[in-house]
Amino acid sequence: MTDAAQLAANWAGVRRQVDEACRAAGRDPAEVTILPVSKTFGPDAVRAAMALGLHRFGENKVQEIRGKAAVLAGEAIEWVVIGHLQTNKAKDVARLASEVQSLDRLDLAEALDHRLQLEGRRLDVLVQVKTAREESKSGLPGEALPAFLERLRAYPTLRVRGLMTMATLSEDADEVRACFRQLRELRDRCAAEGHDLPRLSMGMSSDFPLAIAEGATEVRIGTAIFGSRSKA
Numbered sequence: 001m002t003d004a005a006q007l008a009a010n011w012a013g014v015r016r017q018v019d020e021a022c023r024a025a026g027r028d029p030a031e032v033t034i035l036p037v038s039k040t041f042g043p044d045a046v047r048a049a050m051a052l053g054l055h056r057f058g059e060n061k062v063q064e065i066r067g068k069a070a071v072l073a074g075e076a077i078e079w080v081v082i083g084h085l086q087t088n089k090a091k092d093v094a095r096l097a098s099e100v101q102s103l104d105r106l107d108l109a110e111a112l113d114h115r116l117q118l119e120g121r122r123l124d125v126l127v128q129v130k131t132a133r134e135e136s137k138s139g140l141p142g143e144a145l146p147a148f149l150e151r152l153r154a155y156p157t158l159r160v161r162g163l164m165t166m167a168t169l170s171e172d173a174d175e176v177r178a179c180f181r182q183l184r185e186l187r188d189r190c191a192a193e194g195h196d197l198p199r200l201s202m203g204m205s206s207d208f209p210l211a212i213a214e215g216a217t218e219v220r221i222g223t224a225i226f227g228s229r230s231k232a
């Protein structure tokens, strides 16, 4: 198979598995969006994915968005930041990103708001919550979420649309699923306090059916669409 044919087959396979997971959970497949994660893959892979009708791509490094956006200038692409963000990247994010799913601290909100005001733009954001036990996983602790959401009201350029998480890396499906359930329950509790958080971004190539069973509205899929990433 050519790369393009492989990509098309992968994409169709992922869409089918997402639809199956929705049906198994008694959910409408139209409720679940797939965010293709193009990190580490070059502009050619993004172009090939665009030929399949995809136009929104997840990336975890702002430098990488810069590089690809320069090559693909003029294309109608929405770049979604899903990786840990340093405040000194806020300027590029304000210019280039359509959305940030990894908002986890107030100094970052402040920096983004400042740069967005200068650009005259607003940005959709998801708050990343830490549900995994690994020290290495970033995100705001769940207990801190209600107060954080209150503070975000001070930043008019940030449209808070929901929550994002990465589950524990584990062979134990119950343990992985508990992370996703925790995010949904947090969302429900915050909704009861007046925070409208319709979007739940959770689930990756290895665990998206579990995330869909727990209410994901968006799954972030890299490997299952673009293939395995060389270690970098």
Ligand SMILES: *Cc1c(COP(=O)(O)O)cnc(C)c1O
Pocket: 037, 039, 060, 082, 083, 166, 203, 204, 205, 206, 220, 221, 222, 223, 224
């Ligand atoms: C890389 C990445 C993904 C996609 O991971 P795959 O296992 O390749 O599907 C999803 N979310 C985040 C935050 C990532 O960094």
